[in-house]
C-alpha cells in the first residue's frame with residue numbers, strides 16, 4: 001500500500017527521524033494560517049501518489065504566508081499527472097546544502113532488505129540509477145542483526161558523503177530502518193535527504209510503501225488506504241473482482257492462473273513485445289467473466305492486440321472457447337486476438353474457435369510471437 005508523504009512523515013517523526021515542521025492542509029486559508037504561524041519561507045507540496053512532483057510543478061517554495069496561500073489556491077483542485085490534488089503539505093523551507101538519497105527496500109533476489117545511499121540525490125535519481133548506478137552504494141541487511149552501524153558508515157564513505165554529515169546520517173538511517181521494520185514496510189525512500197547549512201540531515205521528502213499482507217497487523221495504517229487514487233482501470237477491475245494490474249505496454253494479456261499469466265508476460269517480452277497488463281481470470285471461463293476481462297483490458301487505449309492464454313485443467317478448453325466466442329461476438333473488438341488453448345478438451349476447444357475470427361496458436365511461444373508480429 002502506498003501512503004502519502006505527509007503520512008510517511010508522521011510515522012517517521014514517531015521513530016525519531018528528523019522531518020521538517022509541517023502540516024497537511026485542504027484549503028488555501030489553512031495554508032496561509034499555518035505558513036503565518038511558521039513566520040518563515042515555506043514549501044507547498046501536492047499530496048498525490050505520483051513520483052516526480054517537483055518536475056511536474058507540485059512542489060513550490062513561497063517566501064511568505066500570502067504567497068503560500070496563492071500557490072495553494074492554484075494547486076488545490078488542479079491535476080498533477082492526471083490526479084486531483086486534494087491536500088497539500090506545508091513545511092518550513094529548508095536551507096539545502098546537499099541533496100542525498102537514502103532508501104530501504106526488499107531485494108527479492110538476495111532475500112534481504114537492501115539499504116542504499118547516494119550523495120547525488122534529488123529529482124534526477126532515476127537517471128543516476130540507470131546511467132551511473134555505481135554512484136549509489138548498496139548493502140544488504142542481515143535480518144538477524146538488523147542494519148549495523150559499521151555497515152552504514154561504510155556505505156556513507158563509499159557514497160562519498162560529506163564527512164561532517166556521516167554521524168547524523170548514521171542516526172537517521174538507524175531510525176529509518178527501525179520505522180521500516182516496525183511498520184512492515186516494503187519501501188522507505190528519502191529523496192532528497194537534505195544536508196542543511198548547519199550540518200544536520202533532514203527528510204525533505206519521504207516515500208513509504210507498506211506490505212499489504214501485513215496490513216492486518218497495522219489497523220491504524222490500513223485506514224489510510226484510498227481507492228480514489230488507484231489507476232482508474234485497476235479501480236474498475238477491483239470493483240468487478242478481477243485480478244488486474246496495469247503494466248504499461250501495448251499487448252493485453254488474459255490467462256487463467258497467476259503463474260501462467262506471469263509466464264505469458266515473460267514470453268511476450270521474449271518475443272520483443274511489452275505486456276499492457278496482468279489479468280488472471282482464475283478458474284472457469286463463463287462468457288460473463290470473459291466479457292468483463294476483455295472490457296477491462298480494452299479500457300487501456302494503448303492495447304493494440306490481445307493474447308488469451310488458457311490452460312485447461314479443471315476448466316475445460318471447450319467451455320473457455322465457448323465463453324470467448326460468446327463474449328467476443330457481442331463486443332466490437334478492433335484489435336487482433338490470439339488464443340492459445342491447451343489441456344482438457346483442447347481439440348474440442350480449438351475446433352470451436354476454428355470458425356471464429358480469432359487466431360488460434362498451439363503453443364504459448366507461438367501465441368506470443370504471433371501477437372507481437374501482428375501489433376508491429
Ligand code: GDP
Nearest residue numbers: 043052053054059093094122123191192204205
Ligand atoms: P518529488 O519531486 O515528488 O520527489 O518531491 P520532493 O519533495 O523530493 O521535492 C523535489 C525537489 O524540490 C527537491 O529535490 C528539492 O531540490 C526541491 N526543493 C527546494 N526547496 C525545497 C524545500 O524547502 N523542501 C523540499 N522538500 N524540497 C525543496
Ligand code: MN
Nearest residue numbers: 122191192205
Ligand atoms: Mn523526492
